[in-house]
Amino acid sequence: xxxxxxxxxxxxxxxxxxxxxxxxxxxxxxxxxxxxxxxxxxxxxxxxxxxxxxxxxxxxxxxxxxxxxxxxxxxxxxxxxxxxxxxxxxxxxxxxxxxxxxxxxxxxxxxxxxxxxxxxxxxxxxxxxxxxxxxxxxxxxx
Amino acid sequence: xxxxxxxxxxxxxxxxxxxxxxxxxxxxxxxxxxxxxxxxxxxxxxxxxxxxxxxxxxxxxxxxxxxxxxxxxxxxxxxxxxxxxxxxxxxxxxxxxxxxxxxxxxxxxxxxxxxxxxxxxxxxxxxxxxxxxxxxxxxxxx
Amino acid sequence: xxxxxxxxxxxxxxxxxxxxxxxxxxxxxxxxxxxxxxxxxxxxxxxxxxxxxxxxxxxxxxxxxxxxxxxxxxxxxxxxxxxxxxxxxxxxxxxxxxxxxxxxxxxxxxxxxxxxxxxxxxxxxxxxxxxxxxxxxxxxxx
Amino acid sequence: xxxxxxxxxxxxxxxxxxxxxxxxxxxxxxxxxxxxxxxxxxxxxxxxxxxxxxxxxxxxxxxxxxxxxxxxxxxxxxxxxxxxxxxxxxxxxxxxxxxxxxxxxxxxxxxxxxxxxxxxxxxxxxxxxxxxxxxxxxxxxx
Numbered sequence: 001x002x003x004x005x006x007x008x009x010x011x012x013x014x015x016x017x018x019x020x021x022x023x024x025x026x027x028x029x030x031x032x033x034x035x036x037x038x039x040x041x042x043x044x045x046x047x048x049x050x051x052x053x054x055x056x057x058x059x060x061x062x063x064x065x066x067x068x069x070x071x072x073x074x075x076x077x078x079x080x081x082x083x084x085x086x087x088x089x090x091x092x093x094x095x096x097x098x099x100x101x102x103x104x105x106x107x108x109x110x111x112x113x114x115x116x117x118x119x120x121x122x123x124x125x126x127x128x129x130x131x132x133x134x135x136x137x138x139x140x141x142x
Numbered sequence: 143x144x145x146x147x148x149x150x151x152x153x154x155x156x157x158x159x160x161x162x163x164x165x166x167x168x169x170x171x172x173x174x175x176x177x178x179x180x181x182x183x184x185x186x187x188x189x190x191x192x193x194x195x196x197x198x199x200x201x202x203x204x205x206x207x208x209x210x211x212x213x214x215x216x217x218x219x220x221x222x223x224x225x226x227x228x229x230x231x232x233x234x235x236x237x238x239x240x241x242x243x244x245x246x247x248x249x250x251x252x253x254x255x256x257x258x259x260x261x262x263x264x265x266x267x268x269x270x271x272x273x274x275x276x277x278x279x280x281x282x283x284x
Numbered sequence: 285x286x287x288x289x290x291x292x293x294x295x296x297x298x299x300x301x302x303x304x305x306x307x308x309x310x311x312x313x314x315x316x317x318x319x320x321x322x323x324x325x326x327x328x329x330x331x332x333x334x335x336x337x338x339x340x341x342x343x344x345x346x347x348x349x350x351x352x353x354x355x356x357x358x359x360x361x362x363x364x365x366x367x368x369x370x371x372x373x374x375x376x377x378x379x380x381x382x383x384x385x386x387x388x389x390x391x392x393x394x395x396x397x398x399x400x401x402x403x404x405x406x407x408x409x410x411x412x413x414x415x416x417x418x419x420x421x422x423x424x425x426x
Numbered sequence: 427x428x429x430x431x432x433x434x435x436x437x438x439x440x441x442x443x444x445x446x447x448x449x450x451x452x453x454x455x456x457x458x459x460x461x462x463x464x465x466x467x468x469x470x471x472x473x474x475x476x477x478x479x480x481x482x483x484x485x486x487x488x489x490x491x492x493x494x495x496x497x498x499x500x501x502x503x504x505x506x507x508x509x510x511x512x513x514x515x516x517x518x519x520x521x522x523x524x525x526x527x528x529x530x531x532x533x534x535x536x537x538x539x540x541x542x543x544x545x546x547x548x549x550x551x552x553x554x555x556x557x558x559x560x561x562x563x564x565x566x567x568x
Contacts, residue, residue: 015318015332016453018446020499023262025442026202027172034169034299048299049358060168060209067203070262073446074333120165120212157460157474158311160304162357167300176441190441191500215304216475307546310486311460314453344452345493351486354546404449404496 003138005083009039010100013075023070029107030063033095036081037111040093044083046133054129057120058091058113065109069099076100085139089115089126145280147225151181152242155217165212171249172205175237178223179253182235186225188275196271199262200233200255207251211241218242227281231257231268287422289367293323294384297359307354313391314347317379320365321395324377328367330417338413341404342375342397349393353383360384369423373399373410429564431509435465436526439501449496455533456489459521462507463537466519470509472559480555483546484517484539491535495525502526511565515541515552 017028041047051058071077078100084092091113097106115123115130134140159170183189193200213219220242226234233255239248257265257272276282301312325331335342355361362384368376375397381390399407399414418424443454467473477484497503504526510518517539523532541549541556560566 012322014315015322016315016445016451019442020444020446020448021199021201022446023201026205027169027176027442030169030172031298031300038296038299047358057163059163059165059212062206062208063168064206065204067201067205070201074331154464156457157303157464158309158457161299162302162304162306164304169300173440173442180438180441189500216473305483305485307485310489311453311456314456318453341447343447343449343493343496346491347452347493348488348490350488354485 005040005044005137005139007036007040007043007081009036009079009081011035011077011079013071013073013077015073018073023072024075026065026067029065029067029097029109032077032079032097032107033063033065033081033093033109033111036079036095037093039079040081040083044133044137054127055118056115056123056127057118058115060111060113062112063109064111065107067107068105071099071106077106083139084110085134089123089130091115147182147186147279147281149178149182149185149223151178151221151223153177153219153221155213155215155219157215160215165214166217168207168209171207171209171239171251174219174221174239174249175205175207175223175235175251175253178221178237179235181221182223182225186275186279196269197260198257198265198269199260200257202253202255204254205251206253207249209249210247211249213241213248219248225281226252227276231265231272233257289324289328289421289423291320291324291327291365293320293363293365295319295361295363297355297357297361299357302357307356308359310349310351313349313351313381313393316361316363316381316391317347317349317365317377317393317395320363320379321377323363324365324367328417328421338411339402340399340407340411341402342399344395344397346396347393348395349391351391352389353391355383355390361390367423368394369418373407373414375399431466431470431563431565433462433466433469433507435462435505435507437461437503437505439497439499439503441499444499449498450501452491452493455491455493455523455535458503458505458523458533459489459491459507459519459535459537462505462521463519465505466507466509470559470563480553481544482541482549482553483544484541486537486539488538489535490537491533493533494531495533497525497532503532509565510536511560515549515556517541 017024019025078098080096082094094110096108099106159166161167220240222238224236236252238250241248301308303309362382364380366378378394380392443450445451504524506522508520520536522534525532
């Protein structure tokens with residue numbers, strides 16, 4: 001059975017993340033997702049700088065966000081990020097954001113990242129360090 | 143035959159829209175989409191303030207973005223927004239962003255908005271002003 | 285001797301806070317300052333929502349930032365915020381941001397806020413709750 | 427008599443530039459200033475990329491903003507940027523933002539930039555290209 005790698009990150013809604021409607025601006029969730037990826041990377045040794053030091057950027061090529069309920073300034077959220085394994089040279093994360101006080105689902109979504117080299121050329125095969133990282137963390141390709 | 147309502151908006155990549163990779167940060171496209179909705183609203187009398195004055199907010203409940211090529215600081219883009227009609231009380235837009243110089247597709251995506259009243263309660267049926275707006279603009283429900 | 289109220293807030297530079305130069309975009313410090321005000325408010329019962337519940341907004345009318353050294357993605361900072369008392373109906377904070385690893389001063393600055401009522405009309409005299417808050421926290425007007 | 431170089435840039439307040447107070451977030455003015463510098467640079471051949479191509483970054487080391495009146499979503503502003511000459515290796519701009527409809531002053535401020543090389547080392551003397559640019563534009567050091 002495949003193990004799923006997860007990380008969680010708590011946050012409090014910042015004033016500048018809200019908009020004239022008085023709720024969190026939908027674009028702010030992109031930052032919440034980014035914070036979650038960072039928390040995940042820190043936990044599992046797969047953060048942005050580690051990847052760059054291996055000679056790769058990992059730009060996002062697909063992002064999907066569903067908004068389920070609203071958050072306001074000062075609300076406290078928890079974001080859960082899950083690494084979804086796939087055989088190709090892709091990094092897929094799924095995200096769920098909850099209101100910490102009510103437990104309510106606030107938003108969910110996913111991102112897809114690819115590997116490019118320092119000249120921004122697409123890397124077709126999984127880099128060795130990525131395969132090694134998967135093995136080390138008990139993620140097996142089928 | 144159904145007419146499709148479209149608007150276009152030109153933009154130049156701002157310095158603060160880029161990131162450490164030297165390319166436009168993926169979250170900046172949320173703002174480009176928002177600018178496109180605004181351009182559309184201004185062209186067709188369907189802008190945010192007009193909607194608020196009718197007693198509704200139209201929060202985004204779903205957003206999807208696909209990134210096809212990169213933009214850098216100073217690059218010139220064109221965003222094309224298309225209103226996709228549907229029978230229910232929803233506002234669906236599709237977006238395409240092109241590099242104005244190369245003509246290359248940079249990104250595409252979609253957003254889905256619903257109507258809520260000033261207490262943020264979901265409005266199930268299309269508001270009258272929305273139906274009127276559709277008729278006035280030659281959009282027919284099937 | 286007047287006591288000085290201070291709060292500190294640690295942070296890690298987010299990816300989207302950097303720019304094409306590879307350093308933290310100067311505008312990101314506005315958010316760091318805001319986070320510091322929030323940390324201060326939470327510590328001393330003087331946060332934004334508490335103030336709003338008293339019937340006031342406290343817009344910033346003056347902001348000054350000096351940039352002393354650069355921060356990059358992943359750098360760890362500490363921001364120290366100090367409440368500077370003055371007799372009039374103003375809220376003055378001073379800020380210092382340090383690199384947590386090197387101890388180096390990264391930036392310093394100040395903000396000045398005034399009180400406006402819910403119609404955005406300027407409030408000339410210190411609101412009672414503000415005077416009470418000062419007394420409770422050992423801050424004496426001269 | 428010294429000529430003053432000026433540029434102007436019109437803008438419309440974006441939805442995501444506002445906050446829960448319903449007015450433009452004070453940090454958004456940093457972006458307005460940046461847009462103004464860009465407009466200035468484009469007008470006078472002194473834009474960011476031109477400077478980078480000469481081998482320099484010009485980080486902001488001091489920024490001051492005074493907020494005089496509020497702007498809301500959809501308001502139309504005009505920003506006037508003025509180059510303030512000084513003998514040393516510094517770039518100083520002053521900014522004034524007006525509400526285009528009312529003519530009212532919305533904000534004013536200034537920024538100070540220095541020259542650093544591509545290793546972020548401070549450049550003490552004015553780079554040749556900067557002196558040439560000044561001469562070409564009729565700006566004389568005293």
